Amino acid sequence: MIKLLKNMDYSIPILIIVLVIYGLIVISSATSLEGSSLLNNPFLIRQVAAAFIGVFLVIFTLLFNYKILRDYSGIIYVFNILLLLSVLLIGETIKGGQRWIMLGPVSFQPSELSKVLIIITLAHLLADDKFDFKTFKGWIIPSIHLSIPFLLILRQNDLGTALVLISIFVGMIYVAGASGKFLLGSGCVVAGGSFAWLYAHIHLGIPIPLQGFRLNRLLVLIDPQIDPLGSGYNVIQSMIAIGSGGFWGRGLFRGTQNRLRFLPERHTDFIFSVLGEELGFVGAIILLALYFILIWKAIIVANESQDDFGRLLVAGVVSMLAFHIFENIGMTIGIMPVTGLPLPFISYGGSSLITNLLAVGLIINVNIRRKKLLF
């Protein structure tokens, strides 16, 4: 073990610690009330507890070689399906999405863990060039592999996580050898098609078969003023908050949008609005830079991986994190539709934090067991 640690790129755990602390600072601002102290802020305490649990779990997983996951891939896949089914059967509904399982005092979101499990099983499936993506036949099995958990998550009304699964899939099959031009082309067709359809809906009245609130979230992307007090409200308030932050921000604990509670979900999904308002362009760019270095380091780990499985694991985690970051920040600044995706390591929420830590644990695992340089 000690020998393995010598291989470790310490910048990765350090980056994670910095991100989590950064998150704790912003959470404390987003949840603090007049006159209450930091020490009895329940959000802060729970987030710190989740971070410690996550770190211990990561240390524990590092004792095992990531390759043994391949032996259990089938079991993991079945477990994943059962987990998602259990949410549909016994889950609690919060804000229109059925995502939570209550375990006594602790509740957790299986769809968070599900993302990591799908990365593991998909990496096992795609490793070692088993499929030829130049033929239609090569697409069938990986697509089926994805679609079962994907449909179960859609069934929970969790569009955000479903989109994460697609981005994980696209990132991983690209690294596994699928045609970049084809993926890019189909991405453009889907995005362009949706946009055109939305435009047609607003201006020509063409119907869209989506739930009302979800449709509104897409519509306000084109014009937030369509529904300024409903779906557009969050986006408008968030953009006012971030924009008013200016270059240096209004100072921690001083954001008026945050203080006056015009910001919705300000410690969870819209935490970036608080960060943007209080820490300004500088704070936002620092966050992006931290993410950027993390992803850059992860790409290096993937490149140095001993095997295909490790490389695909890291590619999956990178795709997942990158999509979360882009979607979450994008929605707060009005360029992506509003979905309930948390900002990795920053948003308040134990399930998400622990899952992301475990995902980064996989990167470290691949990192410390990388191939020996043959010089």
Added chain:
Amino acid sequence: MNRSNNNSDRLFSLFIVIVLSFFILAARLYYLQIYKGNIFKDLSEGNRTTVRVIEAPRGRIYDRNERVLVSNKLVYSVAVIPSKVNDLDNISSILSEILEISYEEILNKLSEADSRDTVLIKRDISQKELIMLEEIKREMPALIIDQIPTRDYINDNFASHLLGYIGEISRAELIRFTDSNYRIGNLIGKTGLELTYESYLRGKEGRSLIEIDNRGQKIRTLGVESPTPGYDLILNLDYDLQASAESLLKGQIESLIEEAKKDEEITLLPTGGSVIVSDPNDGSILAMANYPDYNPNLFVNGISSDDWLALSNNPRRPLMNRAISTSAPPASVFKIVTGVAGIEELGIEGNTEFYDPGYYQTGGVRFGNWYTGGQGNIDFIDSMAWSNNTVYYKIGHQLYNKDRNLLQSYAREFGLGSKTGIDLHNESSGLVPDPEWRMNHFQRREDTIWYPGYTINLSIGQDNLRTSPIQLANIVNSIANGGKLYQPLLVDKIINSDGEIVKDLKPELLNELPVSKNSIDIMREALESVTQYGTARNVFADMPISVAGKTGTAQTGSNRPNHGWFAGFMPAEDPEISVVVFIEYGISSGNTLPIAKGVIREYFDLKEDIENRDGFEVELEDEFEVNLSDDI
């Protein structure tokens, strides 16, 4: 080696895509925070936005059949945002001219307010004022003309003393309720149920965030927090019974005044009175009429000083809720208490014989009966029927001999000397005089001694005994229900705007009389005899409903006219309601009886109507009416 390169290329491409997406985010952040940062800063700092308060509609008040008594209506109001005014003096003088409010008042309001608040200057502006304000609004962006809900006492003077009124919060109230988030210009319950149930009726105000242009005109609404309407009250009060009690009381007092004006011997005209109808089974109030009354609508938009002076300086005191605030001797009505104490302590029975020579003499002092010739041999029941004073002097003296505080302790068991806890403010506790009170209350040594004569006077409800109509209602209710004293309640339940019950009020059981059932039964028989062949027979004997009750004519001293009382319950055998009537300086108890009779008639007639509606005959009548209206 080739494959490995291929892998590196693909990882690199993935990285490039991510880098590009990060660039998009950074570019957008630059656009929002640097390029357009100042615009958003203005928006968030309120230079281009304003928070406007949306007033919550106050809870409504309904009678027991859910007929609306108090509601809200929309009126135009004018408000000012002080932070957007350069010259407070100027705007104050212009508004003062248009609205006819004093310049100082407006200026004070504007300069005291939190500058980002909107300050309400006047509610319910007239059409003319509205037009003039719209005219000057163009030059004065700080002026806000808006529609807001205001209180509407639908039936004007109806039940005014119970419902109470609201008014703008005073400085003293602002300080007293600092924790409750009131602001200058808020309306608050001042009296009556409006005051007692303020926290339920009030609701929670909402706010809206509005983007405005540089002239202060609204561009669009950025966010709204809807107000939460106040909870509604459902009363035990019955609209029809209350209305009838009010008109009977008013009619009787006005005609007494007319009569008294012709009589030169009467030094003081009747001033007012009250009627209480309650349910003996739980003490709930079905009607509580007071006269003279007032119109609470006068207070809603700030009462004019002329109106206020007219009400507050009126010697007849129209603002006073006599039913609970009166403190007057109950006179013979108190014989109920003396009688129960006598039965319980002295072993008196219904047929116990007394002898009345026309007076009761002890220690050289004579206490006269109202019938100076004396009624000779008379039993206990008849002594109540004829309200014979001699018998009660005797009972009082014997009680005094047993224990000089005994009669007073019975009075207290019946709730005298303390508040009933009715859900209204300004209730008087009255006074039960006893040796200790005399000791503490008087200075001169001879005045501090309690003589037996005081108890003898007390036994017919005189001396310094003071009671309110609601206390007497509780006394007759306790006889009617077998000995229980309840907290009288006007409100039955509190509901939210969805009709769900927020609070179901249950009356508190104040006391259970420590007397036997036999004592109460004797008293019920005695009270029934009053209306069958006694002092009140002329009025009640012919009624189909048997009435049990007691009259009282209270001496008020200094050559002033007597107060008149009636307190009773009906039907005597199975009481459904109790009625207490009080007329201040009403000359005689006899003057209360037509009111009591009218109220009883109203209540029981009403019931008969309801019963008949199920009947066959009435259906035919209904049909007939329909045909008739078709012809028209």
